[in-house]
Amino acid sequence: MARFAVTFVLVLVVLFGLELTPPGQAVVRPWTGGVAAASAAVVRAFDGSALAQGKTLYDPRSGFGVTIEAGCNGVEAMLVLLAGILAYPAPWRSRLAGLAVGAVAIQALNLVRIVSLFYLGQWNYAWFEWAHLYVWQALIMLDALVVWLLWMRSVGNRADPAPVPA
């Protein structure tokens, strides 16, 4: 437990620190732009009126827009998951598989978050604030936790094979 906790904190601090450096931001900024573009594509698939400009997703008809800031691009949740996977004893192949599946799960839910907030903001700002500041923050981290629990279970199953009958 202590080894896991120390490794998790150290890895997370390093990853989070790297994210905030200029080279880290050189990766995160285009990533966030990609998230905005993907969100606009999802919205267009439903009603065809959303556009993305940089990290902003907006509706040219109503003028309403949401800007995807740090904390809303799913990067921090992916870093937490990465730290959790790296801190837990497992073969590298399992780690890479867990990270790939986890990244998809987190980013898929994050798209749902952004698109839902985009519609919610146009409907009711008070509900938008609630969902943005509290509900979705909790759900994204819960997503990372559940992916990690499922991954840890799959690793545990492989690490502890069923006993062979004598």
Place this chain on the structure above:
Amino acid sequence: MFASRAAVLAFLGRTLLALPVALALWYLASPWLDALAAHAARPAIAAMSDGTIAAPEMRDRRAYFKVTLRAPYAGARTAPPAEAQLDVTVSIYTFGIALFAALSAGARFSRRAAPIAIGLAVLLLLPAWGVAFDAMKQLATTRELAPYLGFSEATRTAIALAFQVGSLLLPTLAPVALWVALNYRAIR
């Protein structure tokens, strides 16, 4: 460890059911939780800014801090003290307690009084980190206050990093990490 993948998904389902209830309870309790975090942050802000801070005023889930900073001594030309009014939306730092409560309700092994009490106690005080560094970020980024604070570039960078940790990671990571740590044997 969870016995099966279905057990993890059942845990997720129960947590999702508990989360709205936990958030509603947090919302009702948040005036007190926010005030506690703001009051706990006050000495930290005073120590880091080397200023005097009046008791925070709480309005609409925000804490208002009135900070008085002394100017550095410059003989007869010493400037008068500077006053700054800071406001921090405290509820964005305290809602993690609802996530912890929902997680604790989600699994039978985590419905134990002692770990829940420990987790809640930590999460009552931990938001003070976010509040303190939110206030410090406001002070450090106010150009007029730079001569009063005398922060080096490294100090300003450390404040910015601590603010990012306090606002982006701790509110949601702390409840999850606490839940894992307090139930690690059962989870593993």
